[in-house]
Each structure stands twice: as C-alpha cells, then as structure tokens.
Amino acid sequence: MLTLRQMRYFQALSETLHFGRAAKRLHISQPALSGQIAQMEEFFGTALFSRTSAGVALTSDGMMVGERVRSILAEVKELESLGDTGSALMGRRLRVGMIATVAPYLLPKLLPALSKEFPALECEIRESITERLVADLQSGEIDCAVVALPIGDADIETIPLFDDPFYLAVPAHEAVRLPNPVPASLLATERMILLEEGHCLRAQTMDVCRLADDHERAAFGATSLTTVLRMVAGGLGSTLIPAMAVEDENRSAGIAILAIEEPAPSRRLALAFRQTTVRLRDFRAFATVLCRAMGRDGPYLGQEGDPPRRTETSKAGKRGGDRSVAR
Numbered sequence: 001m002l003t004l005r006q007m008r009y010f011q012a013l014s015e016t017l018h019f020g021r022a023a024k025r026l027h028i029s030q031p032a033l034s035g036q037i038a039q040m041e042e043f044f045g046t047a048l049f050s051r052t053s054a055g056v057a058l059t060s061d062g063m064m065v066g067e068r069v070r071s072i073l074a075e076v077k078e079l080e081s082l083g084d085t086g087s088a089l090m091g092r093r094l095r096v097g098m099i100a101t102v103a104p105y106l107l108p109k110l111l112p113a114l115s116k117e118f119p120a121l122e123c124e125i126r127e128s129i130t131e132r133l134v135a136d137l138q139s140g141e142i143d144c145a146v147v148a149l150p151i152g153d154a155d156i157e158t159i160p161l162f163d164d165p166f167y168l169a170v171p172a173h174e175a176v177r178l179p180n181p182v183p184a185s186l187l188a189t190e191r192m193i194l195l196e197e198g199h200c201l202r203a204q205t206m207d208v209c210r211l212a213d214d215h216e217r218a219a220f221g222a223t224s225l226t227t228v229l230r231m232v233a234g235g236l237g238s239t240l241i242p243a244m245a246v247e248d249e250n251r252s253a254g255i256a257i258l259a260i261e262e263p264a265p266s267r268r269l270a271l272a273f274r275q276t277t278v279r280l281r282d283f284r285a286f287a288t289v290l291c292r293a294m295g296r297d298g299p300y301l302g303q304e305g306d307p308p309r310r311t312e313t314s315k316a317g318k319r320g321g322d323r324s325v326a327r
Helices: 004-016 019-026 030-044 060-085 103-117 130-139 172-177 184-189 200-209 225-233 243-249 280-293
Strands: 049-052 055-058 093-099 122-128 144-148 156-171 239-242 255-258 266-274
Touching (some): 004 060, 055 060, 093 280, 103 243, 103 280, 130 156, 144 156, 144 280, 156 225, 156 280, 200 266, 225 239, 225 243, 225 255, 243 255, 266 280
Parallel strands (some): 093 122, 093 144
Antiparallel strands (some): 156 239, 156 266
16 A cells, blocks of 8 residues: 555655655655655565666666656645634745845835735745746645746746836946936947856846857856846846836946836736646735735736636737737
C-alpha cells in the first residue's frame, strides 16, 4: 500500500537527489529513507531512482511517478490549508509569493491594509522569479502569487489586478537630452541595463525596446531593480521602471524618471493560483485589498461565482497599436 509518508520521502529525494540531504530535510535517518523508497519501488515493481557512484537520478518510471506525486501532495496541502482557514474569510494563514519587482513596493502598503482588514491573518511572503513561484504553486508550497502576465501555465488560473505603466529612468545629467514625455520610438536608441535572466522585467524591457539578447544594449545585468537603478545613477545606461516603483525611487540621487508618451507600455499584474483551489473567496478578498492599498481600480472579479481567468488568455492590452506588454 502506498502511503503519504512514502510520497513525501520520494519528493524530498527527487528534489535533492541525495539520500543524506533528503534524510536531513525530513529529520529522519538515511536507512529509514532508503527503506521507504525501497518499499515504493517494490510497490511499483520498478526502480524509481538509479544509484551510481556519480549520485542519484530519477529513472524514466521515477519521473512519471514524480509528476503524480507532486500533484497529489499539492492537493493534500490544499486540503490541509482548510484547517488554517476554517469557515472565516481569509482564515489564519495565507502563503503569498511575489516577483522581485513588485514585493518591495507593494508590501509596505499591502501589509498594514491586510492587518487592518483581517487582523487574525498570518501572511507569509516569498519573493522569487516567476518560474520559481509557479513551481511553488504547483507543489503547494505557496497558496497564491502576484506575478506579471502571461505566465504560460495551463494549470494555473489568475485574477487580473491592474496595469502598471512603465517609465524611463535615465542618469540625471542626461535628462535634458530627452523630451518629456519620451516618444516610445526613442526607447530602442537607449543603452538599456537589464535584470538577470529569469526576471520577467528583463523580458518586458527587451520586448518594449525591441532588444536582442546579444545586443550591446543588453550587456549589463543585475539581480534587483535597486541595483539596476544604482547603475543608471552611475551613468552606465537607462532602464524601464514600473509605475509602482516611481514614488520610492524618484528620491534616489543621480537618476531622473521620465514619462513615456501615450500609449505608454505597461505590464499587467495578476494574482495566480492553482485551478483546484478551495480558497477562491480568499483570493478574491486578497486581490480586492491589494488593489485598494495601491489606490488602483481593480481587480476584475466579474459576478460572484464567475470562474477566474486561465493564464493562456489573460494577456495585457490589445493587439495592434497598444504598446502594453505581458511577460
């Protein structure tokens, strides 16, 4: 008989690919882990892991089992979360992921609003790149995530929040050479500083400015928007900055933030979650508080009972002349 314990042990080993590290994560002995994995392999009648001097790897059968195990454990975590929520709206705990270009500017306004609206709520925040947050959603490590659309995963659904226009940040001493607002056609002539691979703002900037990965203007990279803006202040180039960051970053020495001529490019933020969630009411409430805290119109909730939007159709803007982007 297959047990949840075995599946959890399997998942730990499939993620670490090391018996010692998996056992340490699970707070059990290595022989206990090996015994449970052996029982699983006996149950399935095949090897799930290959063991060589080079280490541990999933077999093809192990990969197939792993997909189902991740799905089952995510459902179990969803079910366990009901114990945190009870019948009250927003319950006691909400695990929220946020992309790195949102969290620093959203949290100072969102957390006090949540505390006032739902004083019993324990909100846990995880900041990461979109790909990691989607993986955490799928595994049940987080309940929902604030991301920029699209995210391209059919198993994830979204509540669109609001559009976040882009501005152009340039070295302060260079601002006089540009009109304000800046025509969108001039963006392709700027030497752009980009975030590292994996950050959705990097792809958005390249899309808006029509840059190629190997282009000279894409030569710089950083792990945070704050670091990018320090590079701008040092005269290394320009960058796009989302509207939600302007209030905080406009006080930074050495940079000037210029509006972009209408229709300005923008990103659409959304609250993402698993299709199978039992907490849609909570997510609708969370999205409403978030938009209110940011002083934005939104979210799009439709009528009570309407399903949320699928990620593949939730794109910002329109085709044609609209310069909004969704990444």
